[in-house]
Amino acid sequence: MKTITCDQFHHFLYSIREDFEIVGPVILHDGTLSLGRLTAEPLALFAGRIPFRFTSLFFPHSERLFAMSDEYRFDKSGSSAKPLLVVGWRAEDLEALEFIDEFFRTGFRDDVFCDRRQSSVVIGVSGRCGVNGEFCRISEGKCDMELIYDGKHFIMAEYTENGRFLSEKIVWGEETDSLEALLQESRALRTPEREILQTASQLLMRNQVDDDFWAEIADRCIQCTSCTNVCPTCTCFDVYDMRLKRKIERYRMWDSCQMSGFMREASGHNPLASQSDRTRRRIRHKLVDDLHRWGRMTCFLCGRCDDVCPTGIGMKAVAAEIVERFG
């Protein structure tokens, strides 16, 4: 395995700027950590996890599907010329990405997502890269290349052709054999939260969580939709038209199952009519339904919804409450 320092890695990024659009963690105007283009400032690779839905890079808040002129001619927005190179995602982020890749690819291919995703290269960051040097789990795959921080250097692990292609371009670095120890440490990380989630999932599957519980949680939901908007595995969207002067444009944008209009039909029938139905769905969908359909729970415990929920009913909080009450 080769190592590279953070500075060297940035030198490398600057050297390939012509070929890639490089995106990674940046600090915005007021100190908010976000995803942004590489500028003269180094990327904030040690600033913690990006609080926003990082998958918005491939599945943005709103996007135009097409425009159609009044002569019924279609105009599709072209994709950007350069492939994307994304740096700085954590193991749980990569798991989420892996899931939505599968989701958008399986069955009917969602070409809007897939085209954008296809040409991108993803570099994960793990190891001792936490805000205070704490250990972040190593994904051991699920990206093109992973930079595993040992406290001084990044150890480069390439997992795909793209990863090896990039790695070959990196001329710096020394060989190291310290990866094995870091892997041991990563695999030994305890994840009590995952156990709670699994227990909650089983309780839900066995229908041991009563309606009163959901009503209680629902009373505390102010329907801000922040949870579904920051969740990296929430993929629901709405499609709508804009009527412009001589054309119409069709857009899709993030939707939220926490709104009563989400499933309401023109007839007025609404399978998710009450907030307690909707709260129940928000949790069950990730912990039970996706387990049935996709073979795994689709909450990867990134904690974004818990961080943004203004009333403390994010996924981890609700799962913990389920286990405490019904476990």
Add this chain to the structure above:
Amino acid sequence: MKKTLTTCPFCATGCMYYLQSDHDKFVGIEPSTVHSIAKGHPCVKGWNAFQFIHHPDRLTTPLIRKNGVLEAAGWEEALDLVVHTLPSLQARYGHDSIMFFSSARTTNEENYLFMKLARAVFKTNNVDHCARLCHSSSVLGLAATFGSGAMSNSISCVDEADTFFVIGSNTTENHPQIGARILQSVKRGAKLIVADSRTIRLAKAATLHLRHRNGSDVALINGMMHVIIRDGLENREFIESRTQNYEQLKNTVLRYPPSIVAEITGLTPQEIIDAAHLYATSPAAMIIYSVGITQHTHGVDNVRSLANLAMLTGHVGRPGTGVNPLRGQNNVQGACDMGALPNVFSGYQKVADEAVRQKFVNEWRVADLPAHAGLPMTRALNAAERGEIKGLYIVGEDPVISDPDQGHVRNALQQLDFLVVQDIFLTATAEYADVVLPAACFAEKDGTFTSTERRIQRVRKAALPIGGARADWEIFCEIASRAGYKYMHYNAPSEIMDEIARVTPIYGGISYSRIDQIGLQWPCLDEHHPGTPILHVGRFVGGMGCFCPAEYRPPAETPDAEYPFILTTGRSYFHYHTGSMTRRTRLLEREENRSYVEINPVDAHRLGIRDRDFVMVATRRGEIVMSARMTKDITPGVLFITFHFEESPGNLLTNNALDPESHIPEYKVCAARITRKP
């Protein structure tokens, strides 16, 4: 992808987030996670605030009425017409025959310039804005008791309170971040008293839910004070050291024992006693109210009574206490601060004060400024109906939808000789205009908004204005210069703020460089002043606090045989005011796309009304058709409607009875009847 940090254009909570734009197209919102209020979670309106910006309905060119029809025109022609017509009306009918409606939606800088335009250029104090319709009662009531009409504490104080008394505020719907914070505090163990006839979301988490009769607030609060004094729970030390006029208060509330108050309010005596005890015995109790308190013919009395209650128990001037009016619009606090009011310049400096006038005469380099107070907007519409106001210049306001008694408003607008409307969409009001000027929206200009907690925050230009639209401040400067006034020229809004700081003591220390990342809370007296999170610490802004006892007066209109229901109005969580923005926002419009009336199932069954039936709701002003929404959350005998929907406008029904002091209309109570539409 560009990310521009800006302040939300909806309610006055003052969340900041990043507007995402791609080649001048707005594509999304990304929350600020470090902002002290937003904390990474805008409400549903905030999350969708990017959508209306480039809506195809946006006004992109000035319009001028020709042969009765609004036609596209050039800026030259439109501005010339304004600059020519307003003075000619003044020449004919007097200086005060024209009126300026400023806007709580626009920036501080723009409000300041608009009031400067009215006063320095057109020599009239006839300038007002929609605070008249929401918190004029607070400004008066709190100024009389505390010496300052603003929210006394900060939003972060919600985390420190032990008890909340929320009255006349559906906080989770209208100020979601504050409502959510209250819910969080309650979960941590704080007590919550909610006084509201509807079972709002907060009521479900309340320790005590008082469903008092709509409009009986003064009686309820007097009753609580009666109990506090009777049971010796008043804060003697605070009363003696910080207040005056206590004896008078005592004498008044003596006449409001729980038994009598119970009769007026429909509560049980015990509920009143419990509320009084809970509030008075708490270490830090916070009063939170909104327009459910102010929009009454006794709105000022309501506010005074709340201030009395806070002073009686010493719950003022400390973290987690205070009397906290939640402002409704993004910059209604700022519009007041900037003096878009008929009787004060910026910083609540009275126009009647010779020295103050002289200061502005010098700064603005004019010969003189009018000394008598102008007309409040509610009175101005009445005056227009009588033909006394001939010209009206409305910025960012849609009185046809937002003012009470729509028939009266339409009639008043029709009587005008000349109406200028400056807005981002062609509103119902703009349809009466002689000239329509297309304005830039919040995302297309620089400036500041002042949030409900007196925090002055930046609004940033993320894209050029759409089509031919221009920023309001640029339009005002252009009008002033065309009218021959030389001293309204600025290169950027930051220069306007510098001028504001020079003449406005409470904004004395504000400059764009200081509020670049996070805003400051006024009073901020000079460039080193850190701002003021809590007012009245150790000393009231007005010196001594002054008890102003109020007597209970019933609402102007009460139910009778012909109109047996109480009709009350409010906002839906998903829509904002006249709906010009939220109804052009996909998910919000999908969520609620038509007017509804909430009715208790008991009433509904009696009248043969089923859920989602179309019903006719009528008052003495008119009638509208809407769909019925059956809910136990509303008290029998009461109907609740919103006013967002132009197709069936709630304000066709409301009563234009005004508070004698604040001139605020009684939106919150009138008599109505409801019938199933065959």
Add this chain to the structure above:
Amino acid sequence: MVSCFEKKQYSERGNCDCFHFGVFMDSRIGHAAYEPAIYSIHSISDLTPHEKLFRIEIPDAVDFRHEPGQFVQLSVWGWGEAPISISNSPTRKGYLEFAIRHAGSLTGALHQMRPGSKIGLRGPFGNGFDVNRLRSQNLLLIAGGCGLAPLRSLIQYCEDCRDEFMDIRILYGAKTPHDLLYKSDLAAWMESETFDCRIIVDFVAPNHGYSGKIGLLPELIPPLEVEAENTTAVLVGPPMMYPFVVEALRKKGLDDERIMVSLERHMKCGIGKCGHCAIDHFSCCIDGPVFLLRDLQGTEWAG
């Protein structure tokens, strides 16, 4: 509960059975998954005061194949897209028919259109009625209200391939006689020896002249003689109807393997991505809209 394995099969079947119009075939082009093909409305006729029948001609050059019970995503330009059931049988080629109620803004705009107006179509989507399962069976084809629109595609199919099935009974309920869809079809089916067609309406205005049965749809079931072991029922209708009809059928001895339902949900994309039509782990648009009741056990399908 359906296992994951069976589940996968559902979505894959949805995929390969579908055939797409024109450009949609080439998934490599830009936004092709969401780009409709443009068609002109050939003709429009009134079915009821609230429902109209729209007919689209499909040129021979376009290889369009569908199953009874499938739907298309229909675009009304400027108003968006809505899932609309195909109302005619695949055995009747060269055209598509859609019976559409004026229910919201999109369908409202559609009702304003004239022959020649351009609409967009994507599809067909979803799993239709599983004809293999219905073959050699006695059929109970039950529709309530608008549910006759998708069911008509199956009824026509049965008419055209009569030999494949045993006794076919049609039970149809509507609010009032005005609201009966396909009145001429109904008259023909009632006349015909092919079917035993029974109609019921909830309510009749005085002096209407309607002489048929009045009552609720489930009331048609108890008087029937049903051979449970070789009968399959197919249900399409408003959500509130299902529990009552299902109960009546169970009383006749039909188990959940012999009851097929078509569910109404608000599909936005038709291809299992947008999430609007989720029923627990199912996506109604690719796993349904037609389900065997057995497969829905344990889900919130009746919500």
